Amino acid sequence: MDWYAIFVETGKEELTKILIQQKLNDYKVKCMIPKRKLPEKRDGVFFHSFKLMFPGYIFLQLKLNYEIYYCLKEIPTVIKILNYNSPEFEYISEDQKHIDESLYFKKIDPEDIMLLIDLVGEEGVLDYSEIFIENRLVTVLNGPLKNLEGAIKKVDKRRNRAKVEFNFLGNKSIFDVGVQILHIRDLH
Structure with a gap:
């Protein structure tokens, strides 16, 4: 399965992740919101804070097609899915149903996503x-x-x-x- 980036309302990434997991429960979907762990000092005391690496983005691993695309578009906090061609204007006739619909959406380069996964690990946090x-x-x-x-x-x-x-x-x-x-x- 490939990875895709979706643009969501900034500050609502965690809520959107929950909504995606509920809405696409029947599909194998992995959501990642990469964070970084930072030391901060307040009143002379150090503590750990967690900041988003890409505010306003969620990364999804799934087999994307138009059906899933339209399910994602129904989520109010989803702004858009990065893609090459807008499926709203794409007509697929009955004899073209064998075409891989995932080709219409912009996949994240495997080298890019592997670097990100290596950095943040299973927990999704750059330690x-x-x-x-x-x-x-x-x-x-x-x-x-x-x-x-x-x-x-x-x-x-x-x-x-x-x-x-x-x-x-x-x-x-x-x-x-x-x-x-x-x-x-x-x-x-």
């Missing part, structure tokens, strides 16, 4: 990575960013965050992610 900094060179020792040091553009040592950059859905995306800085060594 902290443990990093080591030597002469401004960052090495990820453990965590979801391991072997992705090239994606780290900047480290904020005071806030325990890193800016990372990924190409996703054909766009450059920059995120703040939480990191645990194990050691900093400057050899100047």
Whole structure:
């Protein structure tokens, strides 16, 4: 099954996920709302907060066809499904029923979705990575960013965050992610 992105009302992603699971209960549908875990400090106390990686988007894994498309469109918080051709204006005659309807919808590139799944895991949360900094060179020792040091553009040592950059859905995306800085060594 392929992955698709749907655009929903911002702030109503969790509600929309529940509505999708209720409405498409008979279909095998997997919903993902990727989040990132960030350290925040209030009144001198650190705590963990969770922020959406893509506000206003839900990712679905399913075999999409027009029937499911129209079921999704009935959900009031769904704005649109990213697609190539609008099924509202597409006429399929009886002799064309064998055509794979999923071709009309924009699938997420398998490399993009695999990177995202590797980052957020089964829980859908991009957790902290443990990093080591030597002469401004960052090495990820453990965590979801391991072997992705090239994606780290900047480290904020005071806030325990890193800016990372990924190409996703054909766009450059920059995120703040939480990191645990194990050691900093400057050899100047």
